[in-house]
Amino acid sequence: MVAQNIFFGILAAIVAISALRMVTTRNIVHAALYLVAVLAGLGALYVLLTAEFVATTQVLVYIGAVMVLFLFGIMLTKAPLGNVMEMTGRQWPLAAVVAALLGGVTIYSLIDRFGSERLNIDGPIYRTADVSDEVFSTYIVPFEAVSVLLLAALIGAIVLARKD
Amino acid sequence: MLLNQFLILGAVLFATGVYGVLARRNGVMVLMSIELMLNAVNINLVAFGVQHGVVSGQVFALFVIAVAAAEVGVGLAIVLLLYRNRTSIDVEDFDLMRG
Numbered sequence: 001m002v003a004q005n006i007f008f009g010i011l012a013a014i015v016a017i018s019a020l021r022m023v024t025t026r027n028i029v030h031a032a033l034y035l036v037a038v039l040a041g042l043g044a045l046y047v048l049l050t051a052e053f054v055a056t057t058q059v060l061v062y063i064g065a066v067m068v069l070f071l072f073g074i075m076l077t078k079a080p081l082g083n084v085m086e087m088t089g090r091q092w093p094l095a096a097v098v099a100a101l102l103g104g105v106t107i108y109s110l111i112d113r114f115g116s117e118r119l120n121i122d123g124p125i126y127r128t129a130d131v132s133d134e135v136f137s138t139y140i141v142p143f144e145a146v147s148v149l150l151l152a153a154l155i156g157a158i159v160l161a162r163k164d
Numbered sequence: 165m166l167l168n169q170f171l172i173l174g175a176v177l178f179a180t181g182v183y184g185v186l187a188r189r190n191g192v193m194v195l196m197s198i199e200l201m202l203n204a205v206n207i208n209l210v211a212f213g214v215q216h217g218v219v220s221g222q223v224f225a226l227f228v229i230a231v232a233a234a235e236v237g238v239g240l241a242i243v244l245l246l247y248r249n250r251t252s253i254d255v256e257d258f259d260l261m262r263g
Binding site: 005102119153 | 167186199215
């Protein structure tokens with residue numbers, strides 16, 4: 001119980017600080033590496049929440065595939081690797097106010113609604129087999145729709161990005 | 165552990181992502197900040213799934229991950245096309261719609 005709270009604190013600190021550095025750093029490759037730290041920390045938090053398959057998928061899809069796509073995007077668009085291009089626009093104070101208001105209102109309403117409600121850790125633990133049972137029975141139609149969506153996105157990306 | 169620990173972390177991540185989308189000028193950075201917002205949703209889904217003792221939370225988190233992968237693919241293709249046509253991915257250069 002205490003160990004879980006300690007690990008949550010460490011992971012949450014890693015995730016929050018890396019996310020803040022990601023949106024404030026001036027080097028775009030550093031931003032991509034901070035995003036890796038955020039995604040890895042979230043994967044560890046999924047393990048803490050007994051969602052092992054989501055954690056595995058997070059590592060495979062996000063840290064594996066999506067990050068490679070981002071690094072390719074950074075390379076192909078020849079983004080300046082140093083501090084050449086000013087990465088943050090002039091409107092950043094307004095953006096900070098909007099984000100702070102949004103986060104403040106959300107956190108206030110969460111504390112107001114859920115207060116100190118404890119996480120239901122005595123409930124059933126769903127392993128990968130249970131998740132796949134659910135995906136291939138209750139959610140079979142959305143699953144097939146997602147596969148068609150991925151095919152459409154693949155073809156769309158090829159059509160958009162190929163050189164004519 | 166409290167339920168609110170995870171929900172507040174999700175809220176902080178989401179607000180950070182909103183700041184990134186609004187303040188950043190590089191098109192690739194805007195897409196990365198969108199990923200941050202999608203991940204904030206995922207942690208809420210998994211936490212509520214545990215809270216209510218149902219597996220649907222994990223299933224929906226998986227769907228969100230799949231949709232996010234598709235979104236990144238198409239988004240980066242669009243950014244690449246913008247770069248090829250305008251030799252810039254600074255979102256402030258794309259103001260054709262301004263009156």
